[in-house]
Amino acid sequence: MSVRKRTTVVSSVLLAASLVGSMLMLRRVDALRTGATLEEVLYVTSPRTVKRMSLGYDGLMADIYWTRVVQYFGRQHQARTRRFDLLLPLLDITATLDPHLIVAYEFGSFFLAQQPPEGAGQPDAAVDFAERGIRENPTEWRLYYHLGFIHYLERKDYKAAAEAFQRGSEVPNAHPWLRTMAAAMAQFGGDTRTARFLWQKILESTQDKLIRANAVKRLRALEVDEVVPALEARVQLYHQNNGHLPASFPEMIAAGYLRGLPRDPLGYPYKLMPDGRVEVESPDDLPFINKGLPPGRQPNFLYIPPPAKK
């Protein structure tokens, strides 16, 4: 082997070893400095300073900060932490950099509004943020919709929700169902049917894959939350009439209590437990459900069931 070839081989091996070594060390350093990267970014906490530092390219900077919001929220959410201290400052910077970044108001207010550990548990701040979005973009009817949604689901303020939907319905080119929502809020004060209506409309009104997937999951959860209590009521009816719990759903079908084998939205048959409870086959595939969970398992819900109709 010539000297040059030997040098090439040795250098290549050392290069690969050094790269692997640096990667491994960086992983160790990251493990020691959890969350440090983001904290460093927030050494600049003033939105106006960040705007000036962007040298006029504030649109790109806003996108970068919005991505940081998403990453930060995702990381905290994954860690099941109840603290989202940087969420509001990051959103503030994002909105200052680009006051027309609608998606930041839509999702940001939602991230803020949800109860921990699903969100920051700051529904009032979420309302302020959504109102800020509306002030900057008064013709974006979707922002009124999100505002109404926060009032409805997180603050249980149905009057404010109805107001928000009503204001949104007055925006030119607003979707007609905003008016329906305003009326529904005023009339019912919130129920599962309204929640289904909201998620269905989200599903129909967006092309974003993530939002659509989320809406589908929530609609499935709503279905499960409606079906499971209904099935359990049938089981109890069977118990009352026959003096014992049914052993299986086919037994109930044979006795005329059910028309067919009940299946969850994913197509799996519901499970009838020996104590008369009904469970879903695969709770991991049905996030956000409140009913049909195995004992001891906490609901992973973002949706809070509204109080019973008055």
Place this chain on the structure above:
Amino acid sequence: MTSRIAWIAFNTFREAVRERVLYNLVFFALLMVASALLFGGISIGVERLFLINLGLTSISLFGVLIAIFLGIGLVFKEIEKRTLYTMLSRPVRRWEFIVGKFFGLAGTLVVNTFFMALGFYAALFYLARTLTAADASLLVAIYFIVLQFLMVTALALFFSTFSSPVLSALFAFSLFIAGSFAEDLRAFAALSQVGSTRWLAIAAAYLVPNFSALNVISSVAHGHPVAGALILDNTLYALFYAGAALFASILIFEHRNLK
């Protein structure tokens, strides 16, 4: 006269396209545009916005770097290589040399921007699988970026007429940053109570290039239309400003002792 300027411009263009730094910067700009497709994927709901913002920002920033890096050596190199003396010994006037150099580099930047814009639109097409009429409005932002290049080129050339490449780069880049704060300078001038400070601030605000008016990237990314009056006014402003920097270059170069 026109043929001499065209000849210098053509040679400047030919010389510029031989520079490796040019291809490196264009390559990095296109790389940034392509990477926007990946960045958008780690966020929510901003794929297109991210591509437009990052794509146009890359075109702008890398174009400014090209303008500065090529512009600062335009006069200095000719003096250092002594080719300037050969040129000026022919019937070429000094002002023709400066104007020719400006058009040569401006032409290079326009061609570069054309290719970077092609790459940008290709990425946009890749993302959406189609191009709509609304995408044409992004051309206004690209046009403003070209106007910005004309101003930066003129400034780089101006510094190149009396300073070394390193200092010229420093001055031009500092002025580019100061130009991003032009509106703050004007606001400062308006707030100033003391007469001399006020006039100095006003003078500074008008002397530094106002790049913020030329930056409509964020606006077009949201699909907001750009007023025709703004297009006309910005065009005239950029032409006047570049013209002023060019005439100042001519003045300095005419009186410079080249011996």
